[in-house]
Amino acid sequence: MGLFTYSEDVIKGFAVSDRTKRGGQYVGAWRVLAPEIDYERCTGCMLCAIYCPEAAIVANEAGKPQVDLRFCKGCGVCSNECPVKAIEMVKEEG
Amino acid sequence: MSEFDVMPGNKAVAHGVRLSRVEVIPIYPITPQTTIVEYLGEFIANGQLKAEYIQAEGEHTCLGIAVGASLAGARAFTATCSQGLAYMHEVVAQAPSYRTPLVMAVANRTLGWYWSLGPDYSDIMPELNLGWLVNFAESNQECLDMVIQLYRISEDWRVLLPSMLSLDGFYLSYSYERVNIPDQETVDDFLPPYRAPYPVDPTISDKWPAAGLPPALHTTYRRLFEELMEDAKKVIYAVDEEFGEIFGRRYGGLIEEYRCDDAEAVLVTMGSMTTAARRAVDRLREEGEKLGLVKLRFLRPFPSSELRRIAERVRAIGVVDRMVLHGTGGGGAFADVRSALYSLDERPPVINFITGMGGEDIPIEDFVAMGRRTLKAASTGRPEREVEFIEHKPEAAPPPVQLEEVMPIYPGSDGCAGCGSSIIIRHLLKVLGPNTVIVNPPSCAGVNFGGVVTVPWVLANYAAAAGYETGLYRAYRIKGKADKIYLTSFSGDGGTVDIGLQAISGAAERNESFIWVCYDNEAYMNTGIQRSGSTPLFANTTSTPAGKVWAGKPEKSKNMILIMAAHRIPYIATASLAYLPDLERKIKKAAEVTRAGKGMAYIHIQQPCATGWYFPPEKTVEVARLAVQTGVWPLLEIEDGVLKVNIKPRELKPIEEYLKLQGRFRHLTKEQIDTIQAEVKKDYESWLTLEKMGKLPWY
Numbered sequence A: 001m002g003l004f005t006y007s008e009d010v011i012k013g014f015a016v017s018d019r020t021k022r023g024g025q026y027v028g029a030w031r032v033l034a035p036e037i038d039y040e041r042c043t044g045c046m047l048c049a050i051y052c053p054e055a056a057i058v059a060n061e062a063g064k065p066q067v068d069l070r071f072c073k074g075c076g077v078c079s080n081e082c083p084v085k086a087i088e089m090v091k092e093e094g
Numbered sequence B: 001m002s003e004f005d006v007m008p009g010n011k012a013v014a015h016g017v018r019l020s021r022v023e024v025i026p027i028y029p030i031t032p033q034t035t036i037v038e039y040l041g042e043f044i045a046n047g048q049l050k051a052e053y054i055q056a057e058g059e060h061t062c063l064g065i066a067v068g069a070s071l072a073g074a075r076a077f078t079a080t081c082s083q084g085l086a087y088m089h090e091v092v093a094q095a096p097s098y099r100t101p102l103v104m105a106v107a108n109r110t111l112g113w114y115w116s117l118g119p120d121y122s123d124i125m126p127e128l129n130l131g132w133l134v135n136f137a138e139s140n141q142e143c144l145d146m147v148i149q150l151y152r153i154s155e156d157w158r159v160l161l162p163s164m165l166s167l168d169g170f171y172l173s174y175s176y177e178r179v180n181i182p183d184q185e186t187v188d189d190f191l192p193p194y195r196a197p198y199p200v201d202p203t204i205s206d207k208w209p210a211a212g213l214p215p216a217l218h219t220t221y222r223r224l225f226e227e228l229m230e231d232a233k234k235v236i237y238a239v240d241e242e243f244g245e246i247f248g249r250r251y252g253g254l255i256e257e258y259r260c261d262d263a264e265a266v267l268v269t270m271g272s273m274t275t276a277a278r279r280a281v282d283r284l285r286e287e288g289e290k291l292g293l294v295k296l297r298f299l300r301p302f303p304s305s306e307l308r309r310i311a312e313r314v315r316a317i318g319v320v321d322r323m324v325l326h327g328t329g330g331g332g333a334f335a336d337v338r339s340a341l342y343s344l345d346e347r348p349p350v351i352n353f354i355t356g357m358g359g360e361d362i363p364i365e366d367f368v369a370m371g372r373r374t375l376k377a378a379s380t381g382r383p384e385r386e387v388e389f390i391e392h393k394p395e396a397a398p399p400p401v402q403l404e405e406v407m408p409i410y411p412g413s414d415g416c417a418g419c420g421s422s423i424i425i426r427h428l429l430k431v432l433g434p435n436t437v438i439v440n441p442p443s444c445a446g447v448n449f450g451g452v453v454t455v456p457w458v459l460a461n462y463a464a465a466a467g468y469e470t471g472l473y474r475a476y477r478i479k480g481k482a483d484k485i486y487l488t489s490f491s492g493d494g495g496t497v498d499i500g501l502q503a504i505s506g507a508a509e510r511n512e513s514f515i516w517v518c519y520d521n522e523a524y525m526n527t528g529i530q531r532s533g534s535t536p537l538f539a540n541t542t543s544t545p546a547g548k549v550w551a552g553k554p555e556k557s558k559n560m561i562l563i564m565a566a567h568r569i570p571y572i573a574t575a576s577l578a579y580l581p582d583l584e585r586k587i588k589k590a591a592e593v594t595r596a597g598k599g600m601a602y603i604h605i606q607q608p609c610a611t612g613w614y615f616p617p618e619k620t621v622e623v624a625r626l627a628v629q630t631g632v633w634p635l636l637e638i639e640d641g642v643l644k645v646n647i648k649p650r651e652l653k654p655i656e657e658y659l660k661l662q663g664r665f666r667h668l669t670k671e672q673i674d675t676i677q678a679e680v681k682k683d684y685e686s687w688l689t690l691e692k693m694g695k696l697p698w699y
């Protein structure tokens, strides 16, 4: 839980938050369905990335969206917002 | 006919309240108390209880309502804990001298102090010495029974003092146990309606409770109150006795002794921890160790003579404390036990175990160890250490995912899948950047983002967030930093339109140069979807359940934009997470205004919440968009008094399109939908009218 990230104290009894120890939060295990992007259809508008609540979508080298599944909760917002319906929520393999 | 049911402690409390025919119930949510008042709401919504149910905008008011009702001669109940109890403190101190015999349940939770939802007695500790009777329950049955007993005791004219029923959060509040529910007639016979001796009612009484006394009488009245506490002890025993005869359950009055008869040493406990301590005593007894247990049932009045009698029989006492009196070196119960025994000619050693703070579980093995240490002190005559902190190592938390780029907010969060507040905060920080300081009143956001942001995140006390922000701003100003740091709140609607409003209004009137961002999910989400002043008309929430008697929230939401405009601050805007360029532009504008020291910038952003509005998470943005397209959430801004409606759909979509996506409106009738439609239209047109005025006239 966010509130409970703290660092060991240097000054006795003084718990501190240390931004240099922060990073992304792994939430991939929350997911039931995962977004699958049809790159044929995708126009690279990146609206999915703009709306993704978890900032799980980044642009790849081709300027197209790519989902970092470590941060994807499978909410489906990207799929719902895609103007050309290029993202489908699917069951993951395995 | 009494019946049995399996239920959590909070429901047992609610049944006790229902059976006591409480007439006035002011409420304000806080975990782990909230379900008590939600159950009561359900009872009322379904016609099982008739009572005034009042949703206060903060706990200070909440207890004020209870005291007011009690002054007028009605039977009142409320419930709280932790931060909420602390916020009530002033009213807590007032209630005894007004002799208002109300009952308040306190579902214990750590107060402030590195924030925990788990129980310890840091919340009730500061309230102990103000003249309330304070009872600690061990089981759910005891919770139900004690609500009824406490009204009998409190309303007795020999007592006439308010009571707190303390039940440990989680361990009792949410744990299921089999509970006997007595029948109404039997309870009615046991607990007659409340008769106030001096009601504040000029039509029937020439006398009412005095507000003040000359200082010379203060000492006298303090003594009298101590005598009242002594009188209350007799009433407590008598009521328990009578309750036992009628209902077949006795609790022992001020204390309960367990296997104390031939004990050489005893442990002293209170609340739910007692159950594990009993098992530890049993285990040591099996080994032939003569250990007993004393459960403190009432902490006020304190069972001094009872403990003296036990001290005369045993050779050591081990007090288990879930509360620390900082600066004394020990715990609260320990201090009380020791001082009660001081007048004895010969006293056994008293040792203190501090444990279970922050709600950490106290396992049976720990009680066994505490029992052994107390037994050892009994045999040697002196303890190795007088106060011992029983500590455990925390479980290792999963490490964060390392990323190359440093961002103001990293990916991932603890919010629900699809949470709109995530979309908002990411764009807020995208605009404001790394030198931002966020002041956050308690809310979903604190839980969700506290661990992924790399900007300072100051968790503020709920009603004081705009105070924290003012203090930060003034300090930055004198240090020449006010134009280098962006200072903004990230507050829920509860923290803005209800409990936070007084401080926001103060800051706005002083025109402090900081940003106030309210992400508005139109209810208290973090505590489980209770209505707020921002909840729309007819919405179903857990405190406005649609039932036989109720049809969702009966009131419209507050118009915060007009409230802020009344303060004449330089910038006010609404925004939507479906219109992100507009939202980002407004944040930029707010940043410019505040950086220039022009005064407060207020941005109110609607945040559809899948969990609390009951829609599938992928619809978050769609719902937000429909709110704008139907006119429910107009996008507007007021710049130096000039109001502009930023997005004007050529034709507003019918409101039904917005409502039908959301479960919180599922119960609506055609008529109710028409009413909402008419209200939306009226409000939308009012904005257009204001826009036509050019500058708002009071700017």
Ligand SMILES: Cc1ncc(C[n+]2csc(CCOP(=O)(O)OP(=O)(O)O)c2C)c(N)n1
Pocket (backbone or CB within 6 Å): B029, B030, B031, B059, B083, B084, B087, B442, B443, B444, B445, B462, B463, B491, B492, B493, B494, B495, B496, B521, B523, B524, B525, B526, B527, B532
């Ligand atoms: C004085 C006080 N009372 C009650 C609480 C409990 N509490 C914590 S979060 C919360 C609800 C927050 O609602 P809101 O401000 O609307 O934000 P949301 O969680 O909906 O985002 C409440 C009531 C508290 N922390 N402090």
Ligand code: SF4
Pocket (backbone or CB within 6 Å): A034, A035, A051, A052, A053, A054, A055, A056, A057, A067, A071, A072, A073, A074, A075, A076, A077, A078, A079, B418
């Ligand atoms: S499913 Fe949700 S969390 Fe996953 S990438 Fe899409 S919008 Fe982001």
Ligand code: SF4
Pocket (backbone or CB within 6 Å): B414, B415, B416, B418, B419, B420, B421, B444, B448, B521, B525, B526, B608, B609, B610, B611, B612
């Ligand atoms: S309850 Fe609502 S506001 Fe809170 S985290 Fe979940 S979706 Fe977000």
